[in-house]
Amino acid sequence: MDFGLSDEQQAIRDEVRRFAENEIAPVASEYDREEKYPWELMDKAAEMGLTGANIPIEYGGAGYTPLETALVVEELFAVDPGIGLSITSAAFGADAIREFGTEEQKEEYLRPVAEGDAIMGTAISEPDTGSDVSSVSTRAEKDGDEWVLNGNKMWITNGSVGDYFVVMTETDPEIEDRYSGFSQLVVEADRDGFESEKITGKLGIRASDTAELIFDDVRVPEENLVGQRGMGFLQLMQFFDETRTMVAAQGVGIAKGACERALEYAQDREQFGRSISEFQAIQHKLAEMHTQTEAARNLTYKSAWSIDNKDDQLTQLASMAKEFASRVAVECADEAVQIHGGAGYVDDFDVERLYRDAKITQIYEGTTEIQKNVIARELLGKGM
CATH class of the missing domain: 2.40.110.10 (Butyryl-CoA Dehydrogenase, subunit A, domain 2)
Structure with a gap:
């Protein structure tokens, strides 16, 4: 079993993270506060292939595998989920056309999105x-x-x-x-x-x-x-296996962002004459947050791998990944706010925004309760 990323995949991750930190981070709070769509960033994201990450190369996209697409999602959401969603959802629906559409539909609807000319x-x-x-x-x-x-x-x-x-x-x-x-x-x-x-x-x-x-x-x-x-309903069920995996990647990204900010703050913040990172209570929080995030990441990556490899367990894995990673996102964001104390309750710090953003991952693309239903159905037999 190979748990490492290839050099190309690592390069994708690093490039996306640099873009997020340099272009998104400085304006994230503004866009959140004003509830405005990040038009100014969409062209830059398209130039990097991010709006068409999952669109095949022959239709102008980056042609990333599901795992590589999950890496893009994770890194964008670690910096800002709102703008990250705007970028990664520019091709929301492309999977259906890619899998079931005609050649004419693929050319007409996929290429403009990949090239940044349509949403x-x-x-x-x-x-x-x-x-x-x-x-x-x-x-x-x-x-x-x-x-x-x-x-x-x-x-x-x-x-x-x-x-x-x-x-x-x-x-x-x-x-x-x-x-x-x-x-x-x-x-x-x-x-x-x-x-x-x-x-x-x-x-x-x-x-x-x-x-x-x-x-x-x-x-x-x-x-x-x-x-x-x-056949729309059956098409949609296949579509959900992919989109739920990507929501799991969103959860991993949010949890990662919360972990990073909590660790940095804990090392900088002093109370009682020393860094709060020296207190065992804070250390335990950080340990649990990072452990849960890594577990969610591995489950999500396995689900993404299963999409590409037509694994029989895909539906079960996708729901497991979404249910678990979204829960970890909420819990890590909550703990990050707790570590920040009163500072985490105002929008001067990113964890306040991550805390609010995290909850949606437990709702859209099928609620947590629906994911548990799907997992149980798969365990007990599809005829349930």
């Missing part, structure tokens, strides 16, 4: 439908050679800045099987009847755009169908 998103959740994906009510009806969409989506990443979205919609409501009858359609934001409304006041990841989408008789051509009609 995309995935629209799944609805106001009344979150974890229960099979209950989405957005509907697309066939009218000649077009699809007509009606409904709305909620909590959509890149919702008010995206150029197009992979939308989960019901296309065959007469089918009784609750997992069939759904399809994925690409919907461009400039089509008549499409509206978006930015959501503000979020607890964390404030530099990342989140919005509600409204479809009012939005017409898209037949060629915007992704893959086979009626």
Whole structure:
């Protein structure tokens, strides 16, 4: 078993970390406070291949493996999760088109994102439908050679800045099987009847755009169908194995950032005439934080490796990684604030922002409770 990174992978990690520290760190607090999308950084990120990290080289992307993509995510989130999410989610939905789309769709939708000329998103959740994906009510009806969409989506990443979205919609409501009858359609934001409304006041990841989408008789051509009609739900489940692994990488990044800042502060801060890092209580906190982070990292890397190697345990590993790494992110951010004391409770220090940002990793791409359901289902048999 080889637990080391190759020279190329280490170079990717180092380059991304330098970019994050030099370009993101100085402005992270500002973007968080003002809840604004980091347009100024997106071009620089695209030039480095970060907006198209998981897009194949033949479509303008970096062609990174899932493990290499996880390294990118980890390093960006260790510096700032909000801007990190904006960069890594620019291609949110690319996996579906890469795996199930036509050559024409790949060229039309993947290349602009990889080259920094477009932003995309995935629209799944609805106001009344979150974890229960099979209950989405957005509907697309066939009218000649077009699809007509009606409904709305909620909590959509890149919702008010995206150029197009992979939308989960019901296309065959007469089918009784609750997992069939759904399809994925690409919907461009400039089509008549499409509206978006930015959501503000979020607890964390404030530099990342989140919005509600409204479809009012939005017409898209037949060629915007992704893959086979009626297979949208099954496509999405495969999509989740990858995205949940990347959320696990987000958690590892947040935990790493919290560990780094807590260690530095503990060594600098003095109480009772000596560094607080000399107190056993603080040492135990630091030891636990770093141990948990390393455990989460190894589980996440194994899940990422499993994507590339078509491992039979992928679904179970992806949910394990997401559940564990997101929990570690929250716990490490909490302990980092505790080590900072009162200083950690104000935005003068990054740990306050990490503390707020960490929680979302336990919610999006399937809540912690859903991950436990998936893990148990895989352990007890898929027929459960």
